[in-house]
Amino acid sequence: MRNTLVVAAAxxxxxxAGPAAAHARLIAGAPKAGATVAAPKELRLQYSETIVxxxxxxxxxxxxxxxxxxxxxxxxxxxxxxxxxxxATAPAPGAYKVxxxxxxxxxxxxxxAFAFTVKP
Ligand SMILES: [Cu+2]
Numbered sequence: 001m002r003n004t005l006v007v008a009a010a011x012x013x014x015x016x017a018g019p020a021a022a023h024a025r026l027i028a029g030a031p032k033a034g035a036t037v038a039a040p041k042e043l044r045l046q047y048s049e050t051i052v053x054x055x056x057x058x059x060x061x062x063x064x065x066x067x068x069x070x071x072x073x074x075x076x077x078x079x080x081x082x083x084x085x086x087x088a089t090a091p092a093p094g095a096y097k098v099x100x101x102x103x104x105x106x107x108x109x110x111x112x113a114f115a116f117t118v119k120p
Contacts, residue, residue, distance in 0.1 A: 023110045024049045024102040027081075033114035039090040040118070043070075043083075047102060050080045055103035058085045063094030093120040 025048040031037045043058060053075050060068040069088035076082035083102075096118065101111040 023108050024051060024104045025110070026100070026112055026114070029098070029114060031116040034116065036117040036119050038119060039092075040087065041090070042087060043085040043098060044076075045085075045098075045100065046079075046082045047104075048081065050105040051075060051083055052103040052105060053083065055109070056083065056101060058083070058098060058100045060085075060087075061097045061099070062091060063096075068096065091118050093118045 026045060027048055028046040030044040031040055043060070045058070053073050056073055058070070058073050060070055062068040068091060071086040071088065074084050076084060094117070095115060097113060097115045099111070099113040101109060103109045
């Protein structure tokens with residue numbers, strides 16, 4: 001009886017934690033949010049969940065809000081929770097905003113944004 005209750009409680013806890021835990025949270029970015037950096041060659045974004053690249057996107061706005069040309073979002077070869085986005089050309093000095101929408105393997109989608117600055 002006690003074992004049954006423990007199992008039932010564990011299953012209930014998993015059911016509650018599952019969907020929320022499966023949404024993509026941005027764990028780490030390069031450049032980091034709020035950082036001032038030398039012109040980066042790419043964005044490297046690490047999420048909490050496996051990303052489905054075909055249904056995910058990253059857009060970058062540069063100084064003055066102008067759209068910044070990038071390559072396609074690609075998954076990291078070793079870690080499917082990490083995406084890479086190459087800049088088409090070295091970003092000029094100024095303020096940048098990265099907006100992302102990620103679809104996770106469970107079919108859920110989340111989005112977010114962060115900013116960084118390229119130093120002169
Ligand atoms: Cu989810």
